Amino acid sequence: MNRSMRNLSLLLIGIVLNSAQGDEIRREIHFPDILGYKTLVGDMHMHTVFSDGDVWPPVRVEESWRQGLDLMAITDHIEYLPHKDDLKADHNRSHELATETAAKCNMLLIRGAEITRDTPPGHFNAIFLRDVNPLKVPDFLEAIQRANEQGAFLFWNHQGWQGAERGSWRDVHTKMYENGWLHGMEVCNGPSYYPDAHRWCLEKNLTMLGNSDIHDPDLRKESMPGDHRTMTLVFVKERSVAGVQEALKAGRTAVWYQDQLIGRSEYLAPLLDASVQIDPPHFRSGNHLWLEVRNASHVPIRAVRAGAIGPAEAILPPRSTSLLELRVPKPDEPIDLEYTITNFLIAPEAGLPVKIRIP
Amino acid sequence: MNRSMRNLSLLLIGIVLNSAQGDEIRREIHFPDILGYKTLVGDMHMHTVFSDGDVWPPVRVEESWRQGLDLMAITDHIEYLPHKDDLKADHNRSHELATETAAKCNMLLIRGAEITRDTPPGHFNAIFLRDVNPLKVPDFLEAIQRANEQGAFLFWNHQGWQGAERGSWRDVHTKMYENGWLHGMEVCNGPSYYPDAHRWCLEKNLTMLGNSDIHDPDLRKESMPGDHRTMTLVFVKERSVAGVQEALKAGRTAVWYQDQLIGRSEYLAPLLDASVQIDPPHFRSGNHLWLEVRNASHVPIRAVRAGAIGPAEAILPPRSTSLLELRVPKPDEPIDLEYTITNFLIAPEAGLPVKIRIP
Amino acid sequence: MNRSMRNLSLLLIGIVLNSAQGDEIRREIHFPDILGYKTLVGDMHMHTVFSDGDVWPPVRVEESWRQGLDLMAITDHIEYLPHKDDLKADHNRSHELATETAAKCNMLLIRGAEITRDTPPGHFNAIFLRDVNPLKVPDFLEAIQRANEQGAFLFWNHQGWQGAERGSWRDVHTKMYENGWLHGMEVCNGPSYYPDAHRWCLEKNLTMLGNSDIHDPDLRKESMPGDHRTMTLVFVKERSVAGVQEALKAGRTAVWYQDQLIGRSEYLAPLLDASVQIDPPHFRSGNHLWLEVRNASHVPIRAVRAGAIGPAEAILPPRSTSLLELRVPKPDEPIDLEYTITNFLIAPEAGLPVKIRIP
Amino acid sequence: MNRSMRNLSLLLIGIVLNSAQGDEIRREIHFPDILGYKTLVGDMHMHTVFSDGDVWPPVRVEESWRQGLDLMAITDHIEYLPHKDDLKADHNRSHELATETAAKCNMLLIRGAEITRDTPPGHFNAIFLRDVNPLKVPDFLEAIQRANEQGAFLFWNHQGWQGAERGSWRDVHTKMYENGWLHGMEVCNGPSYYPDAHRWCLEKNLTMLGNSDIHDPDLRKESMPGDHRTMTLVFVKERSVAGVQEALKAGRTAVWYQDQLIGRSEYLAPLLDASVQIDPPHFRSGNHLWLEVRNASHVPIRAVRAGAIGPAEAILPPRSTSLLELRVPKPDEPIDLEYTITNFLIAPEAGLPVKIRIP
Secondary structure (H helix, E strand, C coil): CCHHHHHHHHHHHCCCCCCCCCCCEECCCCCCCECCEEEEEEECCECCCCCCCCECHHHHHHHHHHCCCCEEEECCECCCCCCCCCECCCCCHHHHHHHHHHHHHCCEEEEEEEEECCCCCCEEEEECCCCCHHHCCCCHHHHHHHHHHCCCEEEECCCCCCCCCCCCCCHHHHHHHHCCCCCEEEEEECCEECHHHHHHHHHHCCEEEEECCECCCCCCCCCECCECCCEEEEEECCCCHHHHHHHHHCCCEEEEECCEEEECHHHHHHHHHHHEEECCCCEEECCEEEEEEEECCCCCEEEEECCCCCCCEEEECCCEEEEEEEECCCCCCCEEEEEEEEEEEEECCEEEEEEEEEC | CCHHHHHHHHHHHCCCCCCCCCCCEECCCCCCCECCEEEEEEECCECCCCCCCCECHHHHHHHHHHCCCCEEEECCECCCCCCCCCECCCCCHHHHHHHHHHHHHCCEEEEEEEEECCCCCCEEEEECCCCCHHHCCCCHHHHHHHHHHCCCEEEECCCCCCCCCCCCCCHHHHHHHHCCCCCEEEEEECCEECHHHHHHHHHHCCEEEEECCECCCCCCCCCECCECCCEEEEEECCCCHHHHHHHHHCCCEEEEECCEEEECHHHHHHHHHHHEEECCCCEEECCEEEEEEEECCCCCEEEEECCCCCCCEEEECCCEEEEEEEECCCCCCCEEEEEEEEEEEEECCEEEEEEEEEC | CCHHHHHHHHHHHCCCCCCCCCCCEECCCCCCCECCEEEEEEECCECCCCCCCCECHHHHHHHHHHCCCCEEEECCECCCCCCCCCECCCCCHHHHHHHHHHHHHCCEEEEEEEEECCCCCCEEEEECCCCCHHHCCCCHHHHHHHHHHCCCEEEECCCCCCCCCCCCCCHHHHHHHHCCCCCEEEEEECCEECHHHHHHHHHHCCEEEEECCECCCCCCCCCECCECCCEEEEEECCCCHHHHHHHHHCCCEEEEECCEEEECHHHHHHHHHHHEEECCCCEEECCEEEEEEEECCCCCEEEEECCCCCCCEEEECCCEEEEEEEECCCCCCCEEEEEEEEEEEEECCEEEEEEEEEC | CCHHHHHHHHHHHCCCCCCCCCCCEECCCCCCCECCEEEEEEECCECCCCCCCCECHHHHHHHHHHCCCCEEEECCECCCCCCCCCECCCCCHHHHHHHHHHHHHCCEEEEEEEEECCCCCCEEEEECCCCCHHHCCCCHHHHHHHHHHCCCEEEECCCCCCCCCCCCCCHHHHHHHHCCCCCEEEEEECCEECHHHHHHHHHHCCEEEEECCECCCCCCCCCECCECCCEEEEEECCCCHHHHHHHHHCCCEEEEECCEEEECHHHHHHHHHHHEEECCCCEEECCEEEEEEEECCCCCEEEEECCCCCCCEEEECCCEEEEEEEECCCCCCCEEEEEEEEEEEEECCEEEEEEEEEC
């Protein structure tokens, strides 16, 4: 059955039903709003057949929607076009073809492109562009400058993907940085984490991003705690493309990568607070207390004791309640526990320190 | 390793960690609070080795907790004791053995028993008992009376399990009913739904219950939308055994059975309202509108058109967002849709009618 | 990271490892060989971006391989080309782009196309073509004739997709049939079953096919009993494109559709025999026997009693062993059971009859 | 509904149908027969309510059958009886109560018990007993001797469970060993692996065992590659209790523990051979070859290069086919690869070495 006829029959019944296969169901991703900002989730690095990806552009919107994303950018390579014998090369085309599907899905679609030169200097995504075509110029820095002239947010992709040496910080990066042309870095790209990128974001006040860099169809039906794409949490003042742009330029992000959240402690600490609910003890026997702890987020919480009392370690699985048994010196007094949340990364190999009072 | 030594080692680390197998994780069941009441979920019919069940009593508490229940009653048969050559027969023993585990798990544990005579008159559960042993008397009605003298809530189990004729309403039931000795009926028991019981609850103002009647270990790790035990929603003023008792006597319940909710429309209507969120349309093209609808509950919502406009049917899967495309005569005016929610059963074969305004 | 560089790094380690996501793992589909033929499984109807599909051609090979298929045909529409402003229109291109991936995956790739006119006459797939381009002619029957001149196997797709009337058998079909230009019919297309097509295959000795007609990316990671694409079993003399062609022309096929196998009893009967193993009874108590029955196939087997003794119905789940308790009149004598396998369809609404002897 | 009435209704339909929940379906465990022996799988360490377990004895049979086991022993503690106030203490009772269910399920049920003293000397299972009661004597070695007088197979359980020091080999073990009273050791018990036990089995020619030591209900519906109980493969001459006894005394076992197989290389090497099928290359491009490799077993196969050519590592997931790309110096000549299978453990930290010829 061809596509247009199929669409016609949908219109006749007047509604897009959820398919029997569940492909058109969206599962929400559960991260709380913090600090008065709304928490959105997004992916700002993905490819279509218009560069070296394998899917028609609307597929990227549909899979992002299904997996619970709020925002996305298609960032086809400008310089690397293996399908160019079959496909015309206007660099805005993949964005344009995705626009209507994005509108129907209520997805914030950001126009972007990947400036793809040798490494060094490496690959860079420019997003919030008005027109991609002017970026196709021979000189690397001129392309970067032109993107910035359009008001782009510009970030360095998968910095260490060809090894630490080829991904080292060089004069060209200093020049971009000092000109205000470089705004962020992919701390995580798909299955990879780049500690140098993480460190430089902290040292140079660059925005941290995590993206999928997906080329193939994404086989995930939904984002689940144990099976989600690498993505960026963006803490926005308003749910709009402009709102995302403001938040990215202000550095209000965190990265969800495998079972970790990576970000500045000023965002990870309130995310933790808003995700975990510790109930007062409901039962006591001798100097043992029992209490329930809820983790409402999609991320497991791994706690290792940093203080004198409490269990050596505890794991709160995502979207569940755990039953804790606590042996305490004086059951009648409040207990102060000190822990490190080892999978909330505030710097390379540094977990988030927390103090918890059990009433 | 024996159990006491294993427990000892747990005490040494001071906490009950979630096991690697995830057996000690509790998944919350998502039903909203309604009408100022708190919504609890429970199962008031289950067996242990102390009658014809297959598990030691604390297992019943652990599996109920893991599956997200708030309240439970162990209701071993009084008259049917196939293990009596191996096990002593005090009828309070299974409840007592479960008490400490229930306290640790913050589970409301209700003392109960199943009065198990021929059918007719059938099997009846008495819960909120103080002492089960006095119910062991030869005369059926005397047992029922003694339960009531202890303030029991009494309900007729799996009414039609041996066919409609053997499960018909007889003089003995009229006598119980007129004496105020019969308070509820199992509309659903495990995999079975009893329409006669459903009808009688509506006609005679009896409380509707749904229970598992589980004998074997429950292999479910958690209650999931597509795989949950039959259970009762109880709308309580306070989370306590007394609170449950008050709500049951007042008839404030609904039954979660397979993919259906069964109950009075005064409870199902607000449950639906609180479960579904319809966003304003986010996109319009000609006279087509696109909007998102969230179903926050654990029950799919199956809607069939009862009015003039809108799609013939729609399904909102549990815990997900659906994208709806609506063809409307006048896109600028609010739209009024009339539907029947066919899996919210307000009487046998009668779904819940709803009117929905799209702004 | 761009594709060519990624491939380079793979070559350096010299092997295509299974990816961490399990995307490059193939799960075998379990159907036994029968009657001296090898049983292959395939899908001969699918689309790419070169007509109205959503994926680049090699994706179709990768997902077919992953799901356990042995053979496939890409059958892009000749007349319906919604992406033609972006993509050049040589009708052989999608096949050619898939060829190398198919060779690497050991997939039998058959060149095909969909001749897509109004309904009636309907849509027809021609496969085993040498060159698709000559089929692009205004006259429908000329296109059909040209396909046949290339030795094509030609089948009618989703016959009833626009209703029984528009899908009725007309003079044009008689002409094709009498000229020997029509060889088969899609009895099943994706989620749809067409009983008229089924009946005509039996009446006119046409080959039965089941295909996916997939346009979007297939989100299934593998073919599982409860979640597989609609496909065709082909009973070949040799594993080659020519072997498939010979088998299709000879009508040696069956269709795997949802939980049903559809085909001629001459193939379904030996498939059943080879899939089910009934062990001799291993335990006896009075006139009750216990025995184990294995279903080695991917299809559940639903049996309804047609004779005098045995259970009213039984279900043998896929890839599992079931324990049967049989009450028999004379435990010392062999038992003859008569059943209908209701999900092995030998004609519309007609299951496969079987006789089973329990020793 | 009570159990006996439920059974009655089953008899009326004459068959034990697979329940809707799939609880009575058995999934086969896939390990090949080797060296002319039949490969059985079993668990020889588990508990019921008759010591410190949580289930009635037939539950142990049902869950073992469902998970694909062929043989099992219930080994309730003799000395540790926390339920003794509620349950009578005949030490044969749990075995006897499981006997009929085992017969119906075609499960080889072995009478056993756990001799449970302090550590040291530790806990020991005696299986193939005729009568457990005589083992209840104060002196440890007398209990061991009495078990041996009944022809028992005797093994040391979870040797290091209280630390290496308390689990060290002492005079008492030497005495048992020299008297021929100790025949095997649990190399693995539930989630734990004991390298000392592994080493002693190799040094002293003791039989290697892996068991679950399960106390709670086993929530697994089936044994799956990634979620199975710790168990023992036994290579028998015949499928009978006597056949198992002969194989255990002869040391013909291997242990399936997490994603590892642990055993002597004389058994692991043929298990690997029979599990893996390497097809001849089906495609060649330059000096690159593509071939398919099937792993028919339930265990992933992790290979690390030990020779000069081939990929650094490869993983063959369980029950699947992998596609390998091989860069070879001379594509026309056979290739000899040398690898270590790191998860086929032939000694602590020593994988199985293999040579593979690609034709």
